[in-house]
Amino acid sequence: MLHEPSVSSGPDHASGYKTRVGMYMFIVYALVYAGFVIINLCSPLLMEKIILFGMNVATVYGFGLIVFALILALIYNNMCAKEEDKYNNPMNQKGGQ
Amino acid sequence: MSIMPIVLFVAFVAVVLYLSFYFAKKTQGSKGYFAAGGEIHWSVNGIAFAGDYLSAASFLGICGMIAVVGFDGFLYSIGYLAGWIVALFVVAEPLKRLGKYTFTDALDSKFNSKGIQLLAAISTLVVSLCYLIPQMVGAGVLVTPLLGLPHYVGVIMVGAIVITIVATAGMASTTYVQFLKGGLLIIFSTVLCLALFIRGISTKPAQGGKVPFYEYATLEAKTVDQQVIPTNGKHAFLDQIDHRGLTFVKLSKESNVSWWIKNTDPNGAVVLKEVQTEVKTSNGKYLINGKPATNNSQLRQVGNLIKIGGEEEDASSGISTGSLNPFKFLAVFSHKDTLVQRWKKTSFKHNGDHVSVYYPVETTGNRLMRPGIKFKVEGTPLQKFDFVSLMLALFFGTAALPHILIRYYTVKTPACARKSTIVAIASIGFFYILTLFMGLGALANGVLNPATSNMSAPLLARSFGTFLFSAISAIAFATVLGTVSGLIVAASGAIAHDLFDRFGGVLQSDKQKVFVGKIAAFAIGIIAIILGIVFKGMNVSFLVGWAFAIAASANLPAIVMVLFWNKTTSRGVVASIIVGIVSAIGLILISPSMYLRYGLDPATAPIPFSNPGIISIPLSFITLVAVSLLTPSKRAKNNIAASA
Numbered sequence: 001m002l003h004e005p006s007v008s009s010g011p012d013h014a015s016g017y018k019t020r021v022g023m024y025m026f027i028v029y030a031l032v033y034a035g036f037v038i039i040n041l042c043s044p045l046l047m048e049k050i051i052l053f054g055m056n057v058a059t060v061y062g063f064g065l066i067v068f069a070l071i072l073a074l075i076y077n078n079m080c081a082k083e084e085d086k087y088n089n090p091m092n093q094k095g096g097q
Numbered sequence: 098m099s100i101m102p103i104v105l106f107v108a109f110v111a112v113v114l115y116l117s118f119y120f121a122k123k124t125q126g127s128k129g130y131f132a133a134g135g136e137i138h139w140s141v142n143g144i145a146f147a148g149d150y151l152s153a154a155s156f157l158g159i160c161g162m163i164a165v166v167g168f169d170g171f172l173y174s175i176g177y178l179a180g181w182i183v184a185l186f187v188v189a190e191p192l193k194r195l196g197k198y199t200f201t202d203a204l205d206s207k208f209n210s211k212g213i214q215l216l217a218a219i220s221t222l223v224v225s226l227c228y229l230i231p232q233m234v235g236a237g238v239l240v241t242p243l244l245g246l247p248h249y250v251g252v253i254m255v256g257a258i259v260i261t262i263v264a265t266a267g268m269a270s271t272t273y274v275q276f277l278k279g280g281l282l283i284i285f286s287t288v289l290c291l292a293l294f295i296r297g298i299s300t301k302p303a304q305g306g307k308v309p310f311y312e313y314a315t316l317e318a319k320t321v322d323q324q325v326i327p328t329n330g331k332h333a334f335l336d337q338i339d340h341r342g343l344t345f346v347k348l349s350k351e352s353n354v355s356w357w358i359k360n361t362d363p364n365g366a367v368v369l370k371e372v373q374t375e376v377k378t379s380n381g382k383y384l385i386n387g388k389p390a391t392n393n394s395q396l397r398q399v400g401n402l403i404k405i406g407g408e409e410e411d412a413s414s415g416i417s418t419g420s421l422n423p424f425k426f427l428a429v430f431s432h433k434d435t436l437v438q439r440w441k442k443t444s445f446k447h448n449g450d451h452v453s454v455y456y457p458v459e460t461t462g463n464r465l466m467r468p469g470i471k472f473k474v475e476g477t478p479l480q481k482f483d484f485v486s487l488m489l490a491l492f493f494g495t496a497a498l499p500h501i502l503i504r505y506y507t508v509k510t511p512a513c514a515r516k517s518t519i520v521a522i523a524s525i526g527f528f529y530i531l532t533l534f535m536g537l538g539a540l541a542n543g544v545l546n547p548a549t550s551n552m553s554a555p556l557l558a559r560s561f562g563t564f565l566f567s568a569i570s571a572i573a574f575a576t577v578l579g580t581v582s583g584l585i586v587a588a589s590g591a592i593a594h595d596l597f598d599r600f601g602g603v604l605q606s607d608k609q610k611v612f613v614g615k616i617a618a619f620a621i622g623i624i625a626i627i628l629g630i631v632f633k634g635m636n637v638s639f640l641v642g643w644a645f646a647i648a649a650s651a652n653l654p655a656i657v658m659v660l661f662w663n664k665t666t667s668r669g670v671v672a673s674i675i676v677g678i679v680s681a682i683g684l685i686l687i688s689p690s691m692y693l694r695y696g697l698d699p700a701t702a703p704i705p706f707s708n709p710g711i712i713s714i715p716l717s718f719i720t721l722v723a724v725s726l727l728t729p730s731k732r733a734k735n736n737i738a739a740s741a
Contacts, residue, residue: 012190012194012511015190015191015194015511018190019190019191022185022186022187022190023186023187025182025186026182026183026186026187029179029182029186030182030492033179033488033492036175037484037485037488040468040474040484041474041481041484041485044467044468044469044474044475047467047468048431048433048463048464048466048467050428050431053424053425053427053428054424054425054427054428054429054431054432055424055427055428055431056431056463056466056467057467058168058466058467058468059168059427059431059466059533062168062171062172062174062175062533063530065175065178065179066174066175066178066526066529066530067526069178069179069181069182069522069526070519070522070523070526072182073182073185073518073519073522073523074519076185076186076515077515077516077519080512080515081512084512
């Protein structure tokens with residue numbers, strides 16, 4: 001049996017750029033996530049401090065991690081889409097030459 | 098029993114089966130069966146991701162855990178969602194580029210190694226089975242209150258429906274079932290939260306007037322010769338037992354026997370507080386709160402706030418906040434002067450009887466709304482280690498779950514894989530925010546069953562009326578259908594595509610592969626039914642934790658290193674999968690949690706933590722690197738020779 005992707009989508013000249021951006025964003029998110037874990041370990045009482053609309057650090061940080069994931073995802077998609085358009089769209093490549 | 102749950106349930110199943118037979122006509126060949134032809138729109142795939150991912154453990158388990166231990170339950174929501182970042186930024190596009198039907202394809206894309214094909218397929222089957230059992234048990238748990246049927250009937254019903262879904266149109270019908278269920282789950286959870294905000298919070302919750310608030314009695318007492326004796330003259334002292342630092346006192350009043358817990362009031366005086374009990378007597382009787390168990394004599398629903406934001410409770414009517422916005426709702430719980438009544442369980446033997454006691458504990462709002470009740474972040478270094486290990490497994494587990502990874506093959510391009518992941522993050526993230534409101538809502542509305550937390554969200558819905566309860570329960574049931582379908586497709590692909598075709602090389606045609614896939618789906622469905630019946634009563638979230646730890650240990654190091662380290666060899670991948678599976682399962686089997694299940698003292702467990710990820714994930718990574726460096730591939734050797 002042949003072993004190839006289920007749908008052939010052609011070469012992706014932006015893949016190197018997307019991988020690089022993905023790794024940077026992964027590291028940024030991992031650091032923010034690690035911050036949540038570290039605060040809990042080193043200063044758990046800080047988590048109950050009320051900081052916004054009557055909510056404490058734990059809740060705001062927890063919601064923040066969820067919302068931050070979505071914001072980063074949208075930025076990543078935007079950057080990737082622009083790069084794909086630049087490198088993979090034949091019209092753009094022609095215009096660029 | 099109301100007719101509405103049955104109508105909603107039958108309607109949902111009818112739609113699901115119609116979709117299955119509709120797509121069966123369109124599904125041709127293995128590409129259609131295992132990957133829905135790669136033709137699913139990214140937005141549909143994104144919601145289907147949510148349908149696949151938000152399993153019974155997410156909906157029932159997390160809400161239940163928040164209702165019992167507060168913010169610690171929400172840690173699962175945070176970790177499960179954060180895992181999608183790994184999926185999006187690291188795994189989604191490369192996996193889509195390299196793979197065909199299964200994640201084994203992607204792992205093996207550079208090697209064509211029999212060892213990887215075999216081990217990755219085994220890993221898929223192990224993780225899928227760990228995930229399947231709690232889903233099937235959850236189906237049985239749900240069907241009893243929903244349709245009034247025994248546990249095994251629920252399990253068989255789910256098994257039969259899921260086999261039909263998968264065996265007719267494979268990934269295409271599975272995708273639309275998950276899309277439907279994911280969408281409905283998010284919509285109705287939002288409705289439930291809105292109803293909660295409109296109702297507000299009361300210190301004497303009465304479920305919208307349907308169930309009167311029950312006041313637990315407190316008796317003044319004194320200690321005489323180390324015995325705690327009530328001073329009201331109406332209750333007679335029978336016996337007393339000291340158990341794990343708590344004192345329980347058995348009293349009688351007019352032939353009624355009851356258990357009480359010793360406590361002290363704010364002035365330091367000794368008091369006895371009423372508790373709930375389940376007693377299995379030595380002569381086979383089953384008593385609830387001192388009376389024989391019947392439909393009318395069950396454990397009372399519990400959970401309420403004693404004080405709201407420092408306001409003193411009015412003796413007769415308590416305090417009601419009226420409607421609240423979401424921020425104010427959370428602010429009430431987070432206030433240091435808010436006092437919450439949670440319920441805990443302990444069991445002991447007394448004169449041959451097996452006694453389970455459900456007793457109230459008071460927790461302040463600031464304590465409830467930060468980590469620490471379940472995960473001891475203020476405890477010993479080893480307890481902190483357990484917390485870090487859990488957060489690590491949740492972060493890295495998602496991107497290694499086979500039934501999630503195969504969904505990347507149902508869309509056309511790597512860009513579509515990326516976009517569908519973003520839709521998944523938005524919808525799953527929104528749902529996980531709702532879990533905090535639903536869990537706290539269940540805790541404050543007097544709807545909790547003290548014996549099991551799994552039904553917290555449906556029971557909260559019931560306090561708002563039959564329709565919402567029926568809809569939420571039918572969706573919870575659909576949750577099981579969607580997730581089990583995805584797991585069976587993943588396992589079926591592992592058997593037909595990875596084992597029979599690529600490893601065994603025994604399939605000669607595309608038609609044969611689809612046929613074997615359908616037979617495999619049928620067989621796994623039957624195995625799931627049997628396991629669902631055998632494991633009745635097991636905690637539904639427990640095995641899901643296993644699945645995450647095993648997936649993160651066995652699969653993630655292999656996926657990441659194959660994608661990003663060009664010195665990775667096939668032997669390194671094989672060794673890493675073996676070490677990941679064995680170390681994760683081995684550590685779980687000797688953990689304190691399992692010792693408790695074996696009936697042994699958890700303190701005597703060889704390791705002091707229950708989450709293996711912090712050991713098994715790095716171990717698997719190190720193994721891959723070490724074995725790869727010791728066994729350079731032919732390609733690498735050729736490169737070295739050429740450069741020399």
